Amino acid sequence: MEIKNSYQRDLLPENNQVSSLIPQVMTNSAEEFLFVAKYVLDLGYNELNWNLGCPYPMVTKRGLGSGMLKHKEQIDDLLTRVADESDITISLKMRLGYEDNREILDLLPLLEKHSIKNIVIHPRLGKQLYKGEADLDQFQRCIENTSHQICYNGDISSVAKFRELRQRFPSINSWAIGRGVIANPFLPAMIQADADQLPENWIESFSRFHDALFQSYEEALSGPGHILIKMQSFWEYFSQLFSNPHKAFKRIKKAKNMEAYHEAVRVNLTCEGD
Numbered sequence: 001m002e003i004k005n006s007y008q009r010d011l012l013p014e015n016n017q018v019s020s021l022i023p024q025v026m027t028n029s030a031e032e033f034l035f036v037a038k039y040v041l042d043l044g045y046n047e048l049n050w051n052l053g054c055p056y057p058m059v060t061k062r063g064l065g066s067g068m069l070k071h072k073e074q075i076d077d078l079l080t081r082v083a084d085e086s087d088i089t090i091s092l093k094m095r096l097g098y099e100d101n102r103e104i105l106d107l108l109p110l111l112e113k114h115s116i117k118n119i120v121i122h123p124r125l126g127k128q129l130y131k132g133e134a135d136l137d138q139f140q141r142c143i144e145n146t147s148h149q150i151c152y153n154g155d156i157s158s159v160a161k162f163r164e165l166r167q168r169f170p171s172i173n174s175w176a177i178g179r180g181v182i183a184n185p186f187l188p189a190m191i192q193a194d195a196d197q198l199p200e201n202w203i204e205s206f207s208r209f210h211d212a213l214f215q216s217y218e219e220a221l222s223g224p225g226h227i228l229i230k231m232q233s234f235w236e237y238f239s240q241l242f243s244n245p246h247k248a249f250k251r252i253k254k255a256k257n258m259e260a261y262h263e264a265v266r267v268n269l270t271c272e273g274d
Contacts (some may be wrong), residue, residue: 052094055126066126098126183237
């Protein structure tokens with residue numbers, strides 16, 4: 001029943017420049033949910049998203065994230081209590097289930113009696129992590145079995161993929177992009193413009209974005225080793241922007257110090273611009 005210092009910093013309104021920020025909680029306890037709801041309400045937020053989708057075993061084994069989806073009565077009870085004791089607006093993020101894609105279809109009827117802003121659905125099982133195909137047929141069944149607003153989440157990695165999904169699910173007007181926007185920070189703007197190609201000046205723009213990101217982590221983290229690990233984890237995705245992703249990421253992974261890292265970044269950008 002306490003908020004970690006790092007989470008407190010993340011949530012402070014002065015640390016966020018976006019027009020709309022929705023905090024997210026991952027819990028299976030009504031007491032914890034209400035505690036967090038009061039905390040974010042006091043900061044000026046009016047919505048709290050409940051994460052029922054996280055697939056990682058260290059989470060699901062504790063009955064959290066997608067590991068809670070089979071406990072539909074517990075979800076029902078928590079939502080009932082929160083509605084009775086808090087003015088917070090609730091939205092949900094979930095998967096089809098952890099072990100069985102019927103879990104979500106068993107849950108949706110119970111959610112009908114609750115006031116929920118929207119439900120973000122990633123159409124995979126928790127045990128899949130991010131492997132295998134998204135189950136689009138089951139996602140369609142979810143649409144057909146709820147009156148709540150549904151947001152599609154999963155595998156939107158290109159404008160072409162977005163077009164394909166929008167054509168298949170014409171009733172959906174809300175879309176969530178996760179890993180796709182880390183791999184391609186230009187993707188939301190490309191989708192809005194219905195443009196398949198990266199902007200002409202993408203290398204220059206990406207370079208500025210990278211440097212700003214690096215500087216922020218340099219200020220927030222202690223020691224070059226921590227910064228290097230953090231930036232290398234981003235490059236696992238960033239490398240997909242480049243014509244030879246494997247080679248671009250390999251250069252970054254080989255860097256063992258800051259000087260080598262910056263040289264690898266420079267080579268990646270120079271090679272792509274030639």
